[in-house]
């Protein structure tokens with residue numbers, strides 16, 4: 001694999017006594033859609049500000065496609081950004097904003113931009129001062145996707161979008177991925193992260209507590225299993241990975257499964273399973289577990 | 297788990313919304329309020345206490361009082377033989393303009409500015425209605441001119457001026473401030489963004505000043521003064537006949553505007569305006585192609601407003617040039633007296649040179665305001681998207697500094713051309729080249745303002761506009777006080793205005809210009825270093 005699209009090494013940021021970001025070391029591969037999660041105040045936006053050179057790290061470094069992130073004239077030629085709260089000059093119309101951003105930005109695919117404007121149902125003739133939060137966000141999203149930049153850094157880009165627009169957003173991210181673009185997506189919308197991200201990192205109180213693919217994360221966690229049997233249920237006590245065993249009546253059991261399922265499945269198969277329901281935990285449940293940890 | 301320990305009785309009774317609003321508004325204006333109060337009271341008292349009776353014979357005084365040019369520029373000289381009267385003539389216009397500018401800026405800043413920034417959404421989701429918030433905030437700002445006026449009167453009395461005159465002058469200052477709080481507050485209801493509201497209030501101020509000048513200078517039009525806040529204050533004639541009626545008119549007008557502002561606030565939405573925001577329009581894509589072009593684009597509109605104001609002022613100055621010069625030539629004792637007060641008058645060129653120095657004040661404030669606008673854009677997070685493009689901070693700042701400098705050169709040229717046009721109309725014989733040389737002569741002071749503003753942008757971004765105005769406004773006030781109280785030369789020399797040569801009477805003071813430009817460059821360099829290092833608000 002070539003050079004990482006995004007790379008940080010021991011990146012830290014201190015605001016007075018608050019360590020907003022603590023020693024972040026992270027690699028995002030080219031072409032990857034990376035979800036960046038964490039509770040409010042975890043340091044996600046801080047990380048992004050450091051990556052964009054908008055804030056200066058207290059220690060550590062960051063690279064964008066191998067170049068120093070602090071060298072914005074070079075680094076920003078390869079990325080586009082959507083901030084968490086989009087502020088625009090109130091008297092400029094949406095079209096003027098897009099024109100400005102397109103011309104000072106890393107380049108623009110005007111055909112794609114027009115298509116995105118259409119898809120996001122954006123009225124470009126109105127002054128930005130009259131836009132709703134969602135419309136301002138759409139302007140920034142259209143501007144970012146239209147650059148076709150190799151790296152898209154998106155900070156809660158859909159917090160103001162309605163469900164229909166959210167769907168358009170997912171389409172645009174999928175198109176970016178198909179193009180080989182890298183996406184770094186900070187979000188609280190877990191369904192969205194689940195739908196578009198290859199890998200997620202979880203930040204908690206400034207520390208990176210987990211980096212894994214969504215599938216891996218699931219595997220690390222308990223799966224709920226409910227089974228009914230044609231005959232008597234097997235005795236699952238002591239089978240590796242099985243926990244919280246319940247029997248529901250004469251011919252049904254419910255338990256949670258941790259780690260590799262092979263042993264439990266063998267035990268079930270030997271007993272003649274009539275039905276089996278395996279429910280993976282939702283991403284939400286997984287994250288609540290993580291987010292809950294730092295509530296301490 | 298302390299949160300669940302005390303489920304009951306943990307909701308403290310909220311104070312009345314009015315009280316909370318007042319406290320919020322007070323926090324936002326107190327520092328500026330102290331500054332303007334200190335300047336008004338301090339300057340007035342200083343000039344009173346250092347007053348030395350000028351040996352002027354009554355006939356000469358009468359001639360001075362009649363001269364249209366003197367009246368146009370400095371207001372009608374009233375009671376110059378009295379320490380208080382002299383202080384009013386010497387500082388009255390300057391202080392009333394200062395207080396007026398602060399008043400409308402404060403009014404728009406804490407109402408429309410906060411609303412623009414989206415901070416009122418939260419405030420008004422509570423129990424307070426928009427009209428309450430507007431009334432509460434404007435109410436707090438109105439206290440400031442009252443305090444400044446009272447402090448001025450008290451300070452003048454303490455310095456030995458006549459009580460009745462001091463009280464009338466203090467009341468006049470307060471009334472002007474009150475009027476401009478009301479004007480700013482009303483503009484903030486009418487217009488949907490702060491810069492438009494400020495522009496409207498500034499237009500009222502400039503028109504008021506021009507009306508006062510015309511009314512003072514042209515006897516046939518003296519009634520025009522009844523239409524101007526500054527004219528009304530001049531009509532009160534403190535330390536002389538002392539009339540109260542004009543003040544009553546001014547206070548009444550202020551009250552009407554304030555009431556109107558609150559009424560209009562009740563009729564609009566949070567974030568909305570009475571003058572409807574422009575609807576859809578075709579894109580104007582000129583000057584969007586690069587960072588420098590965009591800097592020019594953002595500068596054009598304010599430049600047009602300032603050019604109109606400065607141009608009108610200098611046109612008027614040009615129109616009275618002849619009469620002024622003739623008068624001074626015929627009354628050499630005034631030339632001497634003016635020299636003592638820091639003016640070198642006597643010829644059209646001398647008169648022009650004196651007034652050109654004044655130009656540094658508005659142009660310096662203009663450039664400080666341009667850098668301040670960049671700081672405001674940053675604070676409002678509007679710079680985040682441009683800075684996420686391949687645009688370095690250096691490039692962004694350089695573009696804005698260059699645009700501001702270019703605009704300042706345009707402004708001084710407009711002033712020079714206007715002065716020339718005015719004096720040409722009355723045949724005063726000021727050459728265009730001389731006029732432009734005179735106005736360009738203030739450029740080093742303007743650059744000092746730019747340097748101070750950029751320095752602040754790098755190291756104290758919340759103080760940009762104030763820091764940038766210090767060389768021009770602070771330096772001007774400093775020299776006025778130093779001259780008026782006869783301070784030793786080195787005290788006055790602290791002010792950059794002390795180092796402006798009387799162009800076009802003499803050539804420019806090149807060494808001083810070089811020093812000021814060097815200081816300005818150092819300020820810009822140090823500011824840029826800070827701007828590159830610090831975190832941006834994004």
Ligand SMILES: Nc1ncnc2c1ncn2[C@@H]1O[C@H](COP(=O)(O)OP(=O)(O)OP(=O)(O)O)[C@@H](O)[C@H]1O
Pocket residue numbers: 015018020038039040041042043044045046047084
């Ligand atoms: N300029 C600043 N000065 C002081 N503290 C700051 C500053 N910016 C951020 N912080 C603090 O740093 C911490 C991390 O903030 P950050 O904005 O990165 O959180 P986040 O993960 O993006 O949260 P959210 O999900 O709410 O957007 C917070 O505690 C915040 O208060």
Ligand SMILES: [Mg+2]
Pocket residue numbers: 044045046084155
């Ligand atoms: Mg954030």
